[in-house]
Amino acid sequence: EPEVTQTPSHQVTQMGQEVILRCVPISNHLYFYWYRQILGQKVEFLVSFYNNEISEKSEIFDDQFSVERPDGSNFTLKIRSTKLEDSAMYFCASSEYYKGSGANVLTFGAGSRLTVL
Amino acid sequence: GESVGLHLPTLSVQEGDNSIINCAYSNSASDYFIWYKQESGKGPQFIIDIRSNMDKRQGQRVTVLLNKTVKHLSLQIAATQPGDSAVYFCAENGPGRRALTFGSGTRLQVQP
Structure with missing residues (x-):
């Protein structure tokens, strides 16, 4: 079964350092997403990406965050200057293109745990 | 309301019983709904979805x-x-949105 893969599975960084989280979405999917989940809390939307540009972003996705699709397979989330409160599990997801309204099943990766010290 | 933090509501059931997990949403414009299961240390996994023109949908169990x-x-x-x-x-999401908005979650504990 096709899956979304994420690397690294766990990253520990010092406050103020830059972090890049990587994702390989499912190959025929055209929409890509980043979500985060602080320990024990709900899954929060960060950003969605389609056709090489951001299509939607939340209030959490401020200027310290950026996303990129550097090649035909990878999708990255960069945090420029990490803060303690950025410690969370970051999930990448992807979904197919569909016409009209309705089903939009996001397939999630296993996540990258970020610990900021 | 919003997520309440570390203390998820918990439903504890006996193996073999039926479970019912509830969710309230606030956006009346939402037209697509989906349930995900998240096991410890893993990403959310799709279970079942439903569009707003339906009131019931069945899957396996x-x-x-x-x-x-x-x-x-x-x-x-x-x-x-x-x-x-x-x-x-x-x-859930609504017209014109691709991203899903997640609810707060319920922990299901199955006792053998």
Whole structure:
């Protein structure tokens, strides 16, 4: 079964350092997403990406965050200057293109745990 | 309301019983709903979805019910098994959106 893969599975960084989280979405999917989940809390939307540009972003996705699709397979989330409160599990997801309204099943990766010290 | 933090509501059931997990949503414009299961240390995994033009949809051992009048969604799991133990999230989106908005989650504990 096709899956979304994420690397690294766990990253520990010092406050103020830059972090890049990587994702390989499912190959025929055209929409890509980043979500985060602080320990024990709900899954929060960060950003969605389609056709090489951001299509939607939340209030959490401020200027310290950026996303990129550097090649035909990878999708990255960069945090420029990490803060303690950025410690969370970051999930990448992807979904197919569909016409009209309705089903939009996001397939999630296993996540990258970020610990900021 | 919003997520309350570390203390997820917990539903504890005996193996073999039926489970019902509830979710309330606030956006009356939401037209697509989905249930995800999240096991410890893993990403959310799709269970079942439903569009707003339906009020019930069945899968294998799972049924989703949608009551748009009161903005309520439920997930029913028949003959609950220990492998069903996880946190369950409802999620929704509305017209023109691709991203899903997740609810707060319910922890299901299945006692053998």
